[in-house]
Amino acid sequence: xxxxxYEDEKWMDLTPLTYLRPVxxxxxxxxxxxxxxxxxxxxxxxxxxxxxxxxxxxxxKYRQPVNKKDFWTEDIxxxxxxxxxxxxxxxTLEEEAIFTSEGDIVYAVIRKETxxxxxxxxxxxxxxxxxxxxxxxxxxxxxxxxxxxxVHYNSEMLEIDFNNKSKKGIEGKVSSxxxxxxxxxxxxxxxxxxxxxxxxxxxxxxxxxxxxxxKIFPYTRIKGPCYIGEATDIMPGANIREGNSFGPCCxxxxxxxxxxFHGYSNKYHDGFIGHAYVCEWVNLGALTTxxxxxxxxxxxxxxxxxxxxxxxxxxxxxxxxxxxxxSIGVLxxxxxxxxxxxxxxxxxxxxxxxxxxxxxxxxxxxxxxGIETMLETARRAMARRNTELxxxxxxxxxxxxxxxxxxxxxxxxxxxx
Amino acid sequence: xxxxxxxxxxxKVVSQxxxxxxxxxKQGSRFVEDLGAESxxxxxxxxxxxxxxxxxxxxxxxxNIKTVEKAIEFIKKYVDAK
Numbered sequence: 001x002x003x004x005x006y007e008d009e010k011w012m013d014l015t016p017l018t019y020l021r022p023v024x025x026x027x028x029x030x031x032x033x034x035x036x037x038x039x040x041x042x043x044x045x046x047x048x049x050x051x052x053x054x055x056x057x058x059x060x061k062y063r064q065p066v067n068k069k070d071f072w073t074e075d076i077x078x079x080x081x082x083x084x085x086x087x088x089x090x091x092t093l094e095e096e097a098i099f100t101s102e103g104d105i106v107y108a109v110i111r112k113e114t115x116x117x118x119x120x121x122x123x124x125x126x127x128x129x130x131x132x133x134x135x136x137x138x139x140x141x142x143x144x145x146x147x148x149x150x151v152h153y154n155s156e157m158l159e160i161d162f163n164n165k166s167k168k169g170i171e172g173k174v175s176s177x178x179x180x181x182x183x184x185x186x187x188x189x190x191x192x193x194x195x196x197x198x199x200x201x202x203x204x205x206x207x208x209x210x211x212x213x214x215k216i217f218p219y220t221r222i223k224g225p226c227y228i229g230e231a232t233d234i235m236p237g238a239n240i241r242e243g244n245s246f247g248p249c250c251x252x253x254x255x256x257x258x259x260x261f262h263g264y265s266n267k268y269h270d271g272f273i274g275h276a277y278v279c280e281w282v283n284l285g286a287l288t289t290x291x292x293x294x295x296x297x298x299x300x301x302x303x304x305x306x307x308x309x310x311x312x313x314x315x316x317x318x319x320x321x322x323x324x325x326x327s328i329g330v331l332x333x334x335x336x337x338x339x340x341x342x343x344x345x346x347x348x349x350x351x352x353x354x355x356x357x358x359x360x361x362x363x364x365x366x367x368x369x370g371i372e373t374m375l376e377t378a379r380r381a382m383a384r385r386n387t388e389l390x391x392x393x394x395x396x397x398x399x400x401x402x403x404x405x406x407x408x409x410x411x412x413x414x415x416x417x
Numbered sequence: 418x419x420x421x422x423x424x425x426x427x428x429k430v431v432s433q434x435x436x437x438x439x440x441x442x443k444q445g446s447r448f449v450e451d452l453g454a455e456s457x458x459x460x461x462x463x464x465x466x467x468x469x470x471x472x473x474x475x476x477x478x479x480x481n482i483k484t485v486e487k488a489i490e491f492i493k494k495y496v497d498a499k
Contacts, residue, residue: 345457359460366464370476409473416468 001093001109002074003041005034006049007081008105009124010145013304014082016321016339016356017147017279019400020393022050022058024081027245027260028150029157030165030209030227036085036157047071049123050081053399057392069121076115078108078127084142084153087164098134101141108134146304147319147337148311151275154260155206155243158225162186162207172210175199186224190214206242214247235268249385257292259317264385276317279340281381283325290332292317300335303353306407311335321356323378323397340400341374355408357401364415367408371401418496423470424489430465431485434458444486462488470496 007023014023024034038046047065050058059066077093083106091107092099098108108130118129144150168185172193180187182203189195193214199222201208206225210216214228217236222228226240229247234240236253243258251266257274261267265278269286276290292315294300300316301308318332321340326332329346338344339356348363359368368374375397379389424444432439435452448454454462463479466472466488472495482488 361457361460364461364464366460367476368460369480372477373480412464412467416464 001044002071002076003044003046003079004049004071004076005037005041005046005079005081006123007051008127010082010104011051013146014144015305016337017150017277017319019340019356020054020279020322020396022048022054022081023144024048026144026150027262028084028144028153030161030245033081033084033144037079037081037083039087040085040089040091041077041079044077053396057390057396060390060392072115072119074112076110078105078110080105080107080143082144083107084144084149084157086142086160089141092137096134098130098136099139099141100136101139101143104143104145105131106139106141106143110134146302146309146311147277148275148302148313148316150260151258151277151317152313154245154258155225158209158227158243158245159207161227162188162209162225165209167209172212172214182224211247229263241274258315262322264382264387274317275313275315276320278318278320279322279324281323281378282320283381284320285326285328285330287328288326288330288332290318290336291334294334302335303337306353323374323381324354339404341378341397343368353411355411356404358408358411365408365411367412371398418493420489420493423493423496426469427466427485427489427492430469431462431488434461434465442485444484444489446485447483448485448488449483466492472496472499 005024011018011023017026025032047068049067055067065071093109096109096111099106118126167188170189171191172189174189174195175197177197178195178199180201186203186207187201189210190212192212193210195216196218198218199216199220202223208222208224208226210228211230213231216234219236220234220238222240223242225243227245232247232250234252238253239255241257244256246252246261248263250261251268253268254270255272259273259276261278262280264280265282267273267284271287271289273290274292297314299310299312299314301310316335318336320338323340324338324342327345330344333350333352336352338354341357342354343359344354345361354360359366382389428439428442431442435454435458437452446452459480467474470492474495482491
């Protein structure tokens with residue numbers, strides 16, 4: 001039997017986080033969703049099925065075949081890339097059926113005969129057909145439907161991932177004046193990591209996993225659960241509260257709570273970020289702060305596909321797309337969504353939604369300096385970390401630029417004089 | 418639209434965005450050197466012109482315009498094409 005990890009049409013409900021990546025590259029805990037799914041199908045020949053425009057980049061990154069129509073030659077287990085799989089979750093492969101959780105497919109076991117009957121190269125129509133014709137079995141599983149789900153489950157997954165990695169103890173260089181406040185077996189400090197004097201690592205309420213080549217500067221407090229990815233710097237005096245995932249290669253300062261940062265993003269300075277999801281290559285200017293709780297303690301609504309959706313959660317921060325930058329002193333409203341490659345400057349009460357590639361200046365949405373300038377800025381930012389903007393990545397960004405044009409224009413019109 | 422009308426409205430937008438008196442804005446005025454535009458204000462100027470004339474300009478070309486005179490010529494092309 002083969003396995004195919006796919007993304008369905010609900011990737012759109014996870015934008016802007018999914019504009020530049022498949023759903024299974026979203027992070028929760030210490031790893032992304034794909035890393036949690038792969039152990040479930042260990043030993044099986046595995047393929048990936050994603051949006052066509054992402055395929056050239058993803059094929060370059062992974063050894064698994066991507067969007068290969070001739071992959072479907074035998075019995076197959078289709079696994080939803082939005083599945084937040086836990087170590088205790090197991091696949092039942094004996095019977096042909098669809099295994100669902102609250103209406104979403106978690107995985108589906110498909111026999112070759114069914115493939116021959118329904119497979120015409122279009123995954124979405126194939127999923128619709130098998131949902132009509134195969135028995136559905138309800139199981140306990142978590143599916144990521146909206147961006148805030150990832151933040152909501154982050155603390156729980158951090159603990160699970162820590163236990164799953166089975167690493168503890170100190171391999172790196174830790175100052176004698178660093179304090180481990182809590183159980184020492186809930187801490188792992190990898191080799192080549194350096195923890196300066198006067199750092200407090202609080203493991204009382206959760207584990208702390210500090211990966212290789214991390215630097216933690218003095219007067220910082222880190223509360224578990226927390227995962228600090230490779231080559232990340234935690235700046236002096238940082239207040240890293242519970243439930244954070246960073247990196248690799250982030251620079252994190254100020255106060256951060258229950259947030260997820262993809263690699264190469266910077267929150268170098270003071271300012272509070274809480275219950276937020278920050279994609280790659282984001283730069284948050286000094287004192288950038290997000291609200292994650294409304295003053296009337298009501299549930300937070302968030303823009304999804306240009307409509308407000310009630311999250312049902314009281315604490316929801318910001319969702320920030322790749323390559324977005326904020327100026328000094330930006331104050332982001334509760335449940336703000338910013339697309340990819342936005343530039344947001346401070347001033348007044350900011351709106352809760354910024355379409356991708358928008359520039360927001362003096363209370364107005366603007367087109368900004370254009371795609372060529374934005375790409376050049378991205379190249380410059382990446383070169384500073386010895387990284388290159390791949391042609392495949394540039395193609396994706398240009399594609400999303402075209403796809404989001406009408407939404408951008410709509411918002412520009414809103415604030416025109 | 419006549420070129421004089423475009424010039425009048427361009428100067429009005431420039432005056433509002435850069436906060437300079439209209440009568441100090443000449444055709445040969447340079448946005449940065451003479452009128453004191455910061456780089457970020459060039460974005461506001463483009464947005465202001467688009468709003469004033471109900472046009473959508475190509476950003477890279479629009480942001481390369483350095484003088485009021487060139488802006489008037491550039492905008493006229495879009496207005497004429499409407």
